[in-house]
Amino acid sequence: MEHPFDQLEGVLSVQVGYTGGKTINPSYEEVCSGKTGHTEAVQIVFDPEEISYQTLLDIFWHNIDPTTKDQQFCDIGTQYRTAVFYHSERQKEEAEKSRAGLTLPVVTEIVPAGPFYPAEEYHQHYYQKSPTHYQFYRWGSGRDKRLNELWKK
Numbered sequence: 583m584e585h586p587f588d589q590l591e592g593v594l595s596v597q598v599g600y601t602g603g604k605t606i607n608p609s610y611e612e613v614c615s616g617k618t619g620h621t622e623a624v625q626i627v628f629d630p631e632e633i634s635y636q637t638l639l640d641i642f643w644h645n646i647d648p649t650t651k652d653q654q655f656c657d658i659g660t661q662y663r664t665a666v667f668y669h670s671e672r673q674k675e676e677a678e679k680s681r682a683g684l685t686l687p688v689v690t691e692i693v694p695a696g697p698f699y700p701a702e703e704y705h706q707h708y709y710q711k712s713p714t715h716y717q718f719y720r721w722g723s724g725r726d727k728r729l730n731e732l733w734k735k
Contacts, residue, residue, distance in 0.1 A: 583598075583623075583624045583642075583645060583646075584596045584598055584624055584706075584707060584708070584709060585709045585716075586641050586642075586645045587624065587626055587638070587641060588707070590628075590633055590637075590641075591632055591633060592628050592629045592630075592631070592632025592633030593626060593627075593628050593633060593638075594627045594628060594629060595625075595626070595627045596624055596625070596626050596627075597624065597625045597698075597700050597701075597706065598622070598623075598624055598700070598701040598705045598706055598708070599622075599623060599624070599625060599698050599699050599700040599701045600613045600618070600620040600621070600622060600623065600661075600698070600699045600701065601620060601621060601623045601625075601667055601695065601696055601697065601698045601699070602619065602620055602621045602623070602665065602667065602693070602696060603618040603619030603620030603621070604618060604619045605618035605619070605620065606697075606699075607699050608620055608699060609702070610701060610702055610705065613661050614659075614661060616659040616660055616661055618661075619660070620661060620699075621660070621661055621662070621663050621665060622661055622662065622701075623665070623667065623698070625698045625700075626638060635672075635673060635676050636676060636680065639666070639676065639677060639680040640680070642666065643680065643681075643684060644729070644733050645729065646664050646690070647664070647728055647729070647732060648664055648681075648684065648686060648688040648689065648690040649686050649687055649688065649689060649732070650664075650689065651663065651689045654725075655723040655724050655725045655728060656722070656723040656724060657723070663691065664689070664690040664691070665690060665691040665692070665693055666681075666690065666691070666692045666693075667693060667694070667695035667696070667698075668692060668693070668694060668695060669695050674692060674694075677692045678692055686732065
């Protein structure tokens with residue numbers, strides 16, 4: 583999920599990590615086990631004068647499958663659930679309005695943001711560090727095919 587946000591004007595940083603669980607500073611292996619309660623997530627810092635939260639939400643929705651619980655494409659487990667983690671009541675309201683505007687049966691949660699733990703460095707900007715593997719994953723996971731089905735791109 584880093585890639586869709588990384589190049590946008592007004593996005594100051596995108597960091598891969600884990601949130602929504604009970605373990606303090608979990609490792610990738612711990613999160614992948616599904617026992618920490620965390621989900622893999624991205625934390626986006628943006629300048630609202632340059633890009634709106636609504637625009638970020640729109641990009642989010644069009645890069646996930648919001649209809650599948652505890653799964654994203656070939657990745658299965660609660661750590662792959664989809665969620666919008668909001669930081670204010672205004673963000674919550676905008677996220678709920680955005681979700682309500684979708685014409686799909688959405689299961690994506692909208693929940694308060696809790697502690698965010700950055701993933702290990704080798705996960706940061708993975709699509710740039712390992713472009714061939716990243717593209718193979720996208721193809722092999724069925725991600726692009728499913729997104730095209732959902733959003734009629």
